[in-house]
Amino acid sequence: MVPMSAMSQEIEAVVRSALADLVRVKRVNGGFFVNLPMLYPDGSCVTIRIDQIASGLRVSDNGFAYREADDVGHARSFRRTARSVAESKAVEVSDRMIYSDVSQEELFGAICEVAEVSWRVADHICERAFDEDEVVLSEELNDKLVKLFGEPNVSIDTQLLGASTTEWKVSSIVNSGGHKTVFQAVTPFANSIYKASTAFRDLAALDTPPKLIAVVRSKAALGNKLALLAPSRILEQSQADESFFKAAA
Amino acid sequence: MAEAGFQLSGGTYINVPDKHVTFELAVTGDRTFRRTRLARIDWRSLTGGHTNKRWCPGDWAGKRLPETHFHCFNLNWLEGEQRMRKGKLPCAKLLEIEPQSFEELRDIAGFLFGISNINVVPCPAWVYSLFAGE
Numbered sequence: 001m002v003p004m005s006a007m008s009q010e011i012e013a014v015v016r017s018a019l020a021d022l023v024r025v026k027r028v029n030g031g032f033f034v035n036l037p038m039l040y041p042d043g044s045c046v047t048i049r050i051d052q053i054a055s056g057l058r059v060s061d062n063g064f065a066y067r068e069a070d071d072v073g074h075a076r077s078f079r080r081t082a083r084s085v086a087e088s089k090a091v092e093v094s095d096r097m098i099y100s101d102v103s104q105e106e107l108f109g110a111i112c113e114v115a116e117v118s119w120r121v122a123d124h125i126c127e128r129a130f131d132e133d134e135v136v137l138s139e140e141l142n143d144k145l146v147k148l149f150g151e152p153n154v155s156i157d158t159q160l161l162g163a164s165t166t167e168w169k170v171s172s173i174v175n176s177g178g179h180k181t182v183f184q185a186v187t188p189f190a191n192s193i194y195k196a197s198t199a200f201r202d203l204a205a206l207d208t209p210p211k212l213i214a215v216v217r218s219k220a221a222l223g224n225k226l227a228l229l230a231p232s233r234i235l236e237q238s239q240a241d242e243s244f245f246k247a248a249a
Numbered sequence: 250m251a252e253a254g255f256q257l258s259g260g261t262y263i264n265v266p267d268k269h270v271t272f273e274l275a276v277t278g279d280r281t282f283r284r285t286r287l288a289r290i291d292w293r294s295l296t297g298g299h300t301n302k303r304w305c306p307g308d309w310a311g312k313r314l315p316e317t318h319f320h321c322f323n324l325n326w327l328e329g330e331q332r333m334r335k336g337k338l339p340c341a342k343l344l345e346i347e348p349q350s351f352e353e354l355r356d357i358a359g360f361l362f363g364i365s366n367i368n369v370v371p372c373p374a375w376v377y378s379l380f381a382g383e
Contacts, residue, residue, distance in 0.1 A: 021313070024297055028265060029378050035297030042337040045297030064296060067260075071337060073284070126336075136332070 033062070034111065038119050040068050041126035046119045048111050053101060059110040060099035061118035068122035072129035082121045089113045134192050138171040138185035140237060141215050145183060148241055149174050149248070160210070162202030170199065173210070174248045180210035181248040185237075186229065188221045197228040204231045213247045256284065257364065266375030268293040270351065272358040286338050288362060289320040292354045305340035319344045319361070 022037040024045075030052075035045040049062040069078040082093040091100045091113050098118050102110040142156045155173045160182065162168055174181045182203060186196045200212050212232035216222055219236060226234060235243055254277050261270045273289040291299065294316045303311035307324055320338035327334060334340065348354035351372050359367030 026295065028268065028295065033295045039300055040296070043299045043301065043339060043341070044291075044294060045300075047296040062262075062295070 036111075036115050038115060040064070040119065040122045042068060042071070046115045048115055048118075050107070050111075055101060056103045057107055057110075058099055058101050059107065059114050060097050061114055063096045065098060065118040065122040065125075066096040069125045069129075072126055074125045074129050077125055077128075078121070081124055082117070085120045085124065086117050089117055091117050134185050134187045134189075137187060137215070137217060137237060141183060141185050142172050144237075144241075144244065145172055145174055148244055149176055160203060162199065163205035163207075164202050166202055168199040168203065171215070176248045181213060182210045183213045183215055184232070186214045186216050186222075188216075188218075188225070193222065193225050193228055196232075200229065200232045211248065257362065257367075257370070259370065261373050261375075263374065264376050264378070265295065266373075266377050267351065269295045270354060270373075272354070272362070274362045285333055286320075286325075287333070288322045288325075289338050290318075290344065290354070290358050290361065291320070291341075292317050292348060294318075299341045301340055307340070307342055309340075309342050314341055314343060317344055317347055318342065321361075 024035040026033045026035075032050040034048045034050065036048065038046040040046060044064075047062065047064055049058075049060050051058045051060075065082065066075065066078050069075050069081075079093060079095060082098055086093050086098065091098055091110075098114055098121065100110045100114050138157075142154065145154045146156075153175045155175075157169065157171070158173050159167045159169050160173065170182050171185045172183045174183060184196050184199070186192050196214055200214070203209055203212060214229045214232040214234045215237055216234060217237050219226060219234060222229075233247055235247060256275045256277060257272065258275065259270065259272045262268075270292040271289060271294075272292075274287045275284045276287060277284050298314045298316050299318050299320075300313045301309050301311055305311070305324060318341045320341040324340035324342060325334045325338045326332075344357065346353075346357060348357055355367055355370055359365065
């Protein structure tokens with residue numbers, strides 16, 4: 001058994017080592033890069049850059065939040081998202097950067113605010129971007145339908161006019177046996193379910209409605225939200241080909 | 250039918266020479282513009298390295314990696330589900346060799362990504378300033 005004093009010393013050493021590494025500072029090209037103990041979605045540290053300017057100091061995120069957004073293909077939403085997040089803070093937003101020009105006395109607060117806004121913007125954008133399960137499921141579904149029904153009979157990522165004259169984008173439409181069957185990939189996320197539900201109801205109200213099939217990875221994952229997908233029939237992606245043939249028959 | 254293609258991309262900051270360089274290998278889908286990341290090398294990153302999630306496999310699970318590290322395919326591939334992990338390759342490990350220059354980094358990326366003619370990638374047009382820094 002380890003004596004309490006030895007354990008305490010060991011733990012203290014570990015804690016002090018971790019604390020010492022929470023913040024890192026690097027001087028690069030006359031500016032300071034400060035790594036803070038907050039992580040962007042990609043696992044890198046929220047990093048602040050401090051530069052001297054004529055009126056004092058510029059505290060910025062050096063465009064790192066923009067880069068996070070750009071990396072996930074959502075650069076266009078950076079400015080709008082950043083402005084929304086920064087609204088209640090004393091920070092500025094340019095095309096690619098979050099920053100604040102402050103006096104030396106205001107440095108601590110500026111570091112905290114710019115870091116917080118930068119992290120929130122990156123987190124918000126990446127959360128939306130990574131909600132791509134529907135895209136993956138849709139691709140798998142479309143590959144399956146093309147194999148089963150043949151490419152000429154499958155229209156992928158196509159649009160269909162509903163009874164309300166709203167155009168709905170669906171995963172695919174299969175033309176088979178003289179009629180259309182709409183297949184739509186649906187994930188357990190609320191947006192995916194409500195979008196499909198609204199589309200299905202509008203399409204079902206057409207004078208000549210297509211068959212409507214919701215395809216999910218797991219019915220259990222949707223739970224009682226499955227009822228929202230009425231009036232469609234629901235299949236699991238992993239079900240046998242026969243089920244898909246019967247659905248479109 | 251279009252065929253799936255591999256993409257090599259990279260990035261750096263023009264005013265921050267010899268630092269914060271990324272090489273990334275991805276594949277695009279044959280029916281969509283969807284891009285799936287396969288592997289990435291981060292060299293001398295300015296954002297404090299990379300912290301692995303605790304559920305990452307390998308010796309670096311839950312730990313912080315230094316500024317140069319490798320988001321390798323094997324750590325980010327889910328064999329049971331036949332797909333890459335969600336996100337920007339959330340798991341990484343150390344590079345066995347620390348590149349000392351862009352050219353060395355490029356060669357290592359070529360080796361790790363299996364690209365034999367990676368030297369077609371030009372050196373960045375970095376702007377060097379009088380402030381040496383680190």
